[in-house]
Amino acid sequence: MSDDVFDVAGKTIFWGIVIFVVSIIIIAFTIMISSYKDRITGVPGELKADLISQRFTNTADCFAYQDPVTKRTHAGVIDLSKFNDEQMAHCYKTPEEEGFRTFNFGLHLVDTGQETKTNNYFQVKTYRFTKEVMVWDGSEMKKDVLEIFVQESLTRLPT
Amino acid sequence: MATSSSLLKDKRGTSIILMIFEVVFIISVGLILFQVTSVLGDADSIKQVRAAEDLSMMANTLAASPGNALVEYPGNMSLYTFVLASNSVVVINQNERVTREFILPEDFAVDTENGFVEKTERICLNKEGRIIKLQRCPDVG
Numbered sequence: 001m002s003d004d005v006f007d008v009a010g011k012t013i014f015w016g017i018v019i020f021v022v023s024i025i026i027i028a029f030t031i032m033i034s035s036y037k038d039r040i041t042g043v044p045g046e047l048k049a050d051l052i053s054q055r056f057t058n059t060a061d062c063f064a065y066q067d068p069v070t071k072r073t074h075a076g077v078i079d080l081s082k083f084n085d086e087q088m089a090h091c092y093k094t095p096e097e098e099g100f101r102t103f104n105f106g107l108h109l110v111d112t113g114q115e116t117k118t119n120n121y122f123q124v125k126t127y128r129f130t131k132e133v134m135v136w137d138g139s140e141m142k143k144d145v146l147e148i149f150v151q152e153s154l155t156r157l158p159t
Numbered sequence: 160m161a162t163s164s165s166l167l168k169d170k171r172g173t174s175i176i177l178m179i180f181e182v183v184f185i186i187s188v189g190l191i192l193f194q195v196t197s198v199l200g201d202a203d204s205i206k207q208v209r210a211a212e213d214l215s216m217m218a219n220t221l222a223a224s225p226g227n228a229l230v231e232y233p234g235n236m237s238l239y240t241f242v243l244a245s246n247s248v249v250v251i252n253q254n255e256r257v258t259r260e261f262i263l264p265e266d267f268a269v270d271t272e273n274g275f276v277e278k279t280e281r282i283c284l285n286k287e288g289r290i291i292k293l294q295r296c297p298d299v300g
Binding site for chain 1: 177180184188191192195196199200204205208209212216219220222223224225260262264265266267289
């Protein structure tokens, strides 16, 4: 009788341990599959940022020069009179509160020295692109290089 | 007939109960693992996430394109329902929703009234002037 009691107690402890270990295995398995799914569906941040940044030089809603007479937009030509934070707010504005959680950009024209940035850009440079552009300053067209600094999703505001 | 308490006192009864428990436990673990794998590793749900990612990137790209454009999303999308909101695209499959956001220039708008496409094979993103809309692709030819 006493052996039976110990046998049952031993098996109960054994199954307690098994249930605990199997639970850990199931949780680990779930996390593993979930992270695998994230990995195969994830898109590199550089690609997303590059696609967004195309607008800076290609559309008159951002900084591209638009001929006032013909209304033709010159892709790759930056209108210096529009290269400011106000125009950037029309072009790409992240939500005021949580906007730091998405892409933000800092733009710099190397030769001209002019800069602009999006509303939640805090100089956290995740990566940088460069584009050769033309700059229209109202009287002449000059060659320049546009540096685009990308601040990828931040988890919290920098102090 | 043996009652449950007399079954527990009996060694043979105890081992039968433990054996039943072992079998039920092993089947349960197998079912849980199968369920986890089929829900998380389902090819349709992966395709759903990718469609949402791609469509949000397409909206960002269309905002950077001069003129009008009509872009067809490749693949058969008949399993999903698409909703294009003012700053996001939602892809729905049964009860699972995947949302991806995009940011358009201020003067752009999304045609949200017609931005609902349900279980159609071919879907297109259409940019007309400064309006972006999601629609069934028109038949060509």
